[in-house]
Amino acid sequence: MSNIIIHAKQKNILALREQRVIELALEHWHNITCLNFERRDDEPKGNRIVFTDVDGCASNVGKHPLGEPQFVSLAPECIRLGVIAHEVAHALGFWHEQSRPDRDYYVKVRWENIDRDSKGQFLKEQPADVDNGGVPYDLGSIMHYRSKAFARYDDLFTMNTYISDYQRTIGQRDQLSFNDIRLMNNIYCQNTCSRKLPCQRGGYTDPRRCDRCRCPDGFTGQYCEQVMPGYGADCGGRVQVGHTWTRITSPGYPAEFREGQECSWLLVAPPGQHVQLQFYSEFEMYCKVRHSLCMDYVEIRNSTDFANTGMRYCCFGTPHSSIVSATEDMLVLFRSFYRGGKGFQAQVRAIPHTGSWSSWTAFSECSASCGACGTQHRTRECRPPNAYLQGVSEKVLTFFHASSNKKLTFGL
Ligand SMILES: [Zn+2]
Numbered sequence: 001m002s003n004i005i006i007h008a009k010q011k012n013i014l015a016l017r018e019q020r021v022i023e024l025a026l027e028h029w030h031n032i033t034c035l036n037f038e039r040r041d042d043e044p045k046g047n048r049i050v051f052t053d054v055d056g057c058a059s060n061v062g063k064h065p066l067g068e069p070q071f072v073s074l075a076p077e078c079i080r081l082g083v084i085a086h087e088v089a090h091a092l093g094f095w096h097e098q099s100r101p102d103r104d105y106y107v108k109v110r111w112e113n114i115d116r117d118s119k120g121q122f123l124k125e126q127p128a129d130v131d132n133g134g135v136p137y138d139l140g141s142i143m144h145y146r147s148k149a150f151a152r153y154d155d156l157f158t159m160n161t162y163i164s165d166y167q168r169t170i171g172q173r174d175q176l177s178f179n180d181i182r183l184m185n186n187i188y189c190q191n192t193c194s195r196k197l198p199c200q201r202g203g204y205t206d207p208r209r210c211d212r213c214r215c216p217d218g219f220t221g222q223y224c225e226q227v228m229p230g231y232g233a234d235c236g237g238r239v240q241v242g243h244t245w246t247r248i249t250s251p252g253y254p255a256e257f258r259e260g261q262e263c264s265w266l267l268v269a270p271p272g273q274h275v276q277l278q279f280y281s282e283f284e285m286y287c288k289v290r291h292s293l294c295m296d297y298v299e300i301r302n303s304t305d306f307a308n309t310g311m312r313y314c315c316f317g318t319p320h321s322s323i324v325s326a327t328e329d330m331l332v333l334f335r336s337f338y339r340g341g342k343g344f345q346a347q348v349r350a351i352p353h354t355g356s357w358s359s360w361t362a363f364s365e366c367s368a369s370c371g372a373c374g375t376q377h378r379t380r381e382c383r384p385p386n387a388y389l390q391g392v393s394e395k396v397l398t399f400f401h402a403s404s405n406k407k408l409t410f411g412l
Helices: 016-032 081-091 116-122 178-188
Strands: 002-008 035-039 049-052 057-059 070-074 107-109 159-161 204-206 209-214 237-240 246-249 262-268 274-279 297-301 311-313 322-324 329-335 345-351 373-379 394-401 408-411
Touching: 016 035, 016 081, 016 178, 057 081, 070 081, 178 209, 262 274, 274 329
Parallel strands: 002 035, 002 049, 049 070, 237 262
Antiparallel strands: 057 070, 107 159, 204 209, 246 345, 262 329, 274 322, 274 345, 297 311, 297 329, 373 394
16 A cells, blocks of 8 residues: 655645545545555655645646655645646656657647747656556546647647547546546556456456456446446447447437436447447537537547547537447447536447458549640449448549649649
8 A cells, every 4th residue: 555645734724625625636546546645734754745825736746756745736726626636646646648758649739829938838758757557648638738728829729639539538627537547556556456357348456446346437347347327317238239220319319418417338239340320410518619628528439448538529519420439349428427408319330340442543534635624533442342441432633734734733
């Protein structure tokens, strides 16, 4: 067990209500890791976390090398569970998620949109300074900046996710993600349990309760073998999908769902096939448009890693993406923490295994002679013929031949 000593700094003693929220945030970290926090009202020697309110929401990263205290500053606007959990994570050694050396594979930093004095906030850490505990980059981490953090002007994006459907996943401060907790446990609690359980779906042995697994959102049971039951509604579950469309919706759709309701679906295609999902008709989940951030959401996990946060859909207006799972399974999480609303409706089906593209044929002859506007086209095939692939099977070039015949412009 790791013991961490905390105390509030005498000169800047925080109000009772604020102390209570800090205690709740520490209790949260306590419940989900092997970490124990001990409150001290005297001034002990050695490494310790000291809470003050002198410097906005801020913390140093990691243990002080000379045994001095680590200061965590929580101004009144930072007294929220998620923000405190974030600052405490810094004190325990966490950098910001987008400081990871591998961040460029997940987000593109828009340097041109960052406030001139804040560019340093977006530097990457050196690989030698980061222990990622074997946990992959998580766009839903509580340590990730939001889309428009430190922008020159309010509405500019300073980070774009490479897969655009993850844009509204980044920047949440509501809860520790499964991977935030897993990282803390990998670093501090590796040897807490004598036996490792055969956890499924990316779960791992819970260091607080060594007889069961800690499961990614959407899964439960001793070994994460079950889909989480609906909360506040009879919804979700394991759904076997076939080649005809099946419909899933938020509770009561098209009537409004109620705040607090949760549903989890595990959509399963036949062996070797994939799940396809499309939203249709009215869609509404509460979001912060200004920050491009979901507060309530439908989250879709379609990669091979079900432990990592997925693409979150929210705000008003039907998402147009056609989403395909990388495996036979797709996980859909409906989470309404803040408000009721219209919700969502989607159709899902199984599609055949993915094929591969043949090479392009040569371009056909231009359909017009010089001086006119014409097209050329070429094609490729998806193989085998009943397989599924994203992309186009025909490309058309349109040429506008200038009469001088020197200048060519074309569009694809
Ligand atoms: Zn921070």
